[in-house]
Amino acid sequence: MRENRIRVPKEAAAGEIVEVRAMIMHPMETGFNVDDQGAVIPVNIVAEFKCVYDGREVFRARLEPGLSANPLFIFHLRATRTAPVEFLWRDQDGDLTTASATLTVR
Amino acid sequence: MKGAAARPPNRRQVIALGVGGVMLSALPEPVGATQDEVSAAIAKLFGSGAIIDGRVMLEIPKLAETGFSVPVSVSVESPMTEADHVSRIAIFSEQNPRPRIVEAFFSPASGAASLETRIRLSGSQGVVAIAQMSDGSLWRARQEIEVIVGACKPPPARR
Known part of the structure; x- marks a missing residue:
């Protein structure tokens, strides 16, 4: 589990398209950096991110080392009914980080 | 030094x-990718079908002081219905050691085909965004950016 920040609106009207933000604290090591002893730091990245809402995948990404440290995604979803918006990050070793926030649909 | x-x-x-x-x-x-490697990276994700310039909105700054965290926004106008939606957007670098930067998947539940993120760039170069529609058609946008200090060097203040 890694530190993360998510932003989901508290409320939306049915059918409204809302913006969602998700960021995870992760160095996204490219394999091109060295540590302070001069040794090459191996590639270490978050490999996959996805967001599921109301039982449907609204956004999924495959990440590469070309993304910045603490990778951020801003995307949208279509509000349908009051339900949790669930976020999942999987790193290259399979470790998972999850987060969730409820979107209330009026 | x-x-x-x-x-x-x-x-x-x-x-x-x-x-x-x-x-x-x-x-x-790190050695930047060649044009052939960039084309191969695109073909690996999207196949060898025709890619048409247009429909994709790619926004990046014209100038970045460093390449460590360059904001990028990609969007495509689409009704995002079952019959007509954007299924995939990918961002490629023309000069980074690894051309592919991110591949994102969308569905009608996304409501809009838009992606904002931050990328690393090794230096001044072209950035390409490709979108695939639900009918399989492929669309492209390209922008050039000037990067003063590339990201393939140790960051000046690593934690």
Whole structure:
């Protein structure tokens, strides 16, 4: 589990398209950096991110080392009914980080 | 600059020396991808079908002081219905050692085909965004950006 920040609106009207933000604290090591002893730091990245809402995948990404440290995604979803918006990050070793926030649909 | 290489520089020294200082000498300089490698990376994700310029909105700054975290926004106008939606957007670099930067998947539940993120760039170059529609058609946008200090060097103030 890694530190993360998510932003989901508290409320939306049915059918409204809302913006969602998700960021995870992760160095996204490219394999091109060295540590302070001069040794090459191996590639270490978050490999996959996805967001599921109301039982449907609204956004999924495959990440590469070309993304910045603490990778951020801003995307949208279509509000349908009051339900949790669930976020999942999987790193290259399979470790998972999850987060969730409820979107209330009026 | 070489004088400090006898012992590993501490963080303060690295900051003092600035980017491109002593640590760079220890690094294998990353090699940028060739045009063929960029084309191959695109074909690997999207196949060899025709890619048409248009429909994709790609926004990046014209100039970035460093390539460590460059904001990128990609969007495609689409009704995002079952019959007509954007299924995939990918961002490629033309000069980074690895051309593929991110591949994102959308569905009608997304409501809009838009993606904002932050990318690393090794230097001044072209950035390409490709979108695939639910009918399989492929669309492209390309922008050029000037990067003063590339991201393939030790960041000036690593934690």
